[in-house]
Amino acid sequence: MAMRTRSGGTATAGARTGRWAGVALMLGSGLSNQVGAAVAALAFPVIGPVGVVAVRQWVAAGVLLAAGRPRPWTFTAAQWRPVLGLAVVFAMMNLSLYEAVSRIGLGLAVTLEFLGPLAVALAGSRRRADLVCAVAAAGAVAVLTRPRPATDYLGIGLALLAAACWGCYILLNRTLGARLPGAQGSAAAAAVSGLLYAPVGAVALWLRPPTAPALACALAAGVLASAVPFLADALALRRVPVHFFGIFMSVNPVLAALVGTVVLGQRLDAASWAAIAVVVTANATAVTTAARR
Known part of the structure; x- marks a missing residue:
């Protein structure tokens, strides 16, 4: 009995x-993801969001091809x-997000982007808790996008x-x-997306020649916002349940707002912070109820 107790205690400690x-x-x-986006923003004045996204897509393609081996x-x-x-979505998602970051700031752009996973979690639900989440998120978006003298509606739309x-x-x-085993699908999609950005990136970098610091920022963004999260998430999913992973992802808008404040000096008012908290809570609640179902 003692041996089993010790073994059970060791297993519990190992799981913890x-x-x-x-x-x-x-x-x-x-x-890493949010710092990568902030570092990318530092290169926007030199090579623009299109040039940064092109470099990031090429880095992501290289990393995923090596990992997925399609x-x-x-x-x-x-x-x-x-x-x-997925290749087209890759291309549009990163470009629209970085264009939005250049216009409305990192914290607000990432918070609005998180409405995508929330919508997927709530789609088709008839549960009262999910309806409350949807209403709360809608109210938070109304606060974040409320008309102000400096409101950039194009950035919000992006x-x-x-x-x-x-x-x-x-x-x-x-x-x-x-339909495909392992990471072959994601790797192939990243490769196709990288190819789509070959002419676009070449033109963007020719029109706005990169300096060494700007190119270094774009490469760092590719590593920090693509390679590191991909590997870290794969390792994390071996240690935590999927629903817990989904809940923890909801902290990203808060991290984006903090990184935007510290790295880029993009400060948000109290109402915006409150709205971000509501979006995070709605995401976490929706993922929790979806996991239970």
């Missing part, structure tokens, strides 16, 4: 240690369709486009997970 390691990985992933010559038409769809792309990204990844 693994859970804390998973939390640390998720926190590191979120911070074999596109074996793909069927049914497998290629979601791959191509952030909402990024939200729609993120929702499509989730749905397409579900389809790819069912």
Whole structure:
């Protein structure tokens, strides 16, 4: 009995240690993602969001190709369709988000982008708690987008486009997970997206030649916002339940607002902070109820 007790205690301690390691990985992933976006913003004045996104897409393609090792010559038409769809979503999501960041700031852009996962979690639900989440999120968006002298409606629209792309990204990844093993689908989509950005990025960088610091910021953004989160999330999902991972992702708008304040000097008022808190809570609640279902 003593041996079993010790073994059980060791297993419990090991599980607890693994859970804390998973939390640390998720926190590191979120911070890396938002710091990467802030570093990318530092390069906007020189090469613009298009140039930064092109470099980021090329870095992401290299990382995911090495990790996923896809074999596109074996793909069927049914497998290629979601791959191509995800490639287009990749391209639009990152560009619309970075254009929004350049106009309305990191914290507000990322908060509005998180409406995409929230919409997916709430889609088709008839639960009262989910309806409350939807109403609360709508109220928070109304606060964040309320008319002010400096309101940039194009930037808000771009952030909402990024939200729609993120929702499509989730749905397409579900389809790819069912049709292709491992990370082959995501890797192939990243490669196609990188190819789509080859002419666009070349023109953007020719029109706005990069300086060494700007190029370094764009490359760092590719590593911090693509490579590190991809690897950290993969390791975290081995240590924590999927629904817990989804809940913890909701902290990203808060991290974005904090990083935007510290790195870029983008300060938000009290009402905006309160609205961000509401969006985070709505996301966490929606993911929790979806996991229970």
